[in-house]
Amino acid sequence: MNKGELVNAVAARSGLPKGDVVRAIDSAVAVITQALKSGDEVKLVGFGSFVVSERGAVEGRNPRTGEKVSVPAQKTPKFRAGAQLRSAVNSQ
Template sequence: MNKTELVNSVREKANLSLKNFEEALKAVLSTITQTLAKGDKIQLLGFGAFETKERGARKGRNPQNGAEIKISAKRVVVFKPSNALKSRVK
């Protein structure tokens, strides 16, 4: 499902206009992005949690020629699904 399909599906279920829902979705995604950029965690009960974690520097290999490369440390976004979501997906 892409963003357009998601917008249309949720919009129909919530009985909202396309313009209103697109603005609301942009606001939600913007808030999530800003919160994660600050290093804070977002917890949605019954769904899961988004947070950032530090990934340390490590060595890797170039798959084309096998040469060793250095992969720098970075902060990554992780999602941990709730038990309720896990059980519904099973």
């Protein structure tokens, strides 16, 4: 499902105009992004948690040349599914 399909599904389910749904989804993504940039964790009970994890620097290899390449440390966002979401996905 892409963003357009998500907007259509939410609009149909909620009865809200598509323009309002687009603004709500964009706002939610912006707020989650800003919270993660600030180092906060975003928890949606029953759905899951968005967190930032730190990956240490590693030394890799260029697959084309075999040359050693230094990969710097970085922060990466992760999503951990909540129990209700996992249960819903695994139910028949």
